[in-house]
Amino acid sequence: xxxxxxxxxxxxxxxxxxxxxADVNDRDGCHISLDMYKVQLGPVDEVVLQRILGxxxxxxxxxxx
Numbered sequence: 558x559x560x561x562x563x564x565x566x567x568x569x570x571x572x573x574x575x576x577x578x579a580d581v582n583d584r585d586g587c588h589i590s591l592d593m594y595k596v597q598l599g600p601v602d603e604v605v606l607q608r609i610l611g612x613x614x615x616x617x618x619x620x621x622x
Contacts, residue, residue, distance in 0.1 A: 559579060560579075560581075561577050561578070561579065562577070562578045562579075562580070562581045562583075562584040563575055563576065563577055563578075563584070563618075564576045564578070564584050564587065564588055564615075566588070566591060566601075566606070568600075568601050568602055568603060568606055569600030569601055569602045570602065570603075572620060573620075574606070574617050574619070574620050575617070575618050575619040575620075576610060576615045576616065576617055576618070577615060577616055577617075577618045578613065578614065578615045579614065580614070583613040583614055583615060584613070584615070586613050587609060587610060587612075587613040587615055590609050590612070590613070591605075591606070591609055594609065
């Protein structure tokens with residue numbers, strides 16, 4: 558049985574996305590990396606989100622407002 562771990566994150570456009578991960582450590586690592594990027598390098602846009610998400614084997618499962 559495999560679990561899915563979710564993360565809701567708001568990118569620089571104000572859009573909220575739901576991200577899914579097969580491993581809790583990947584979810585947590587992605588969240589930390591996104592927040593560190595935001596603090597150190599600037600806004601997290603769609604391009605940055607996809608690049609970091611790929612490093613943690615995550616996927617966007619839903620985009621919202």
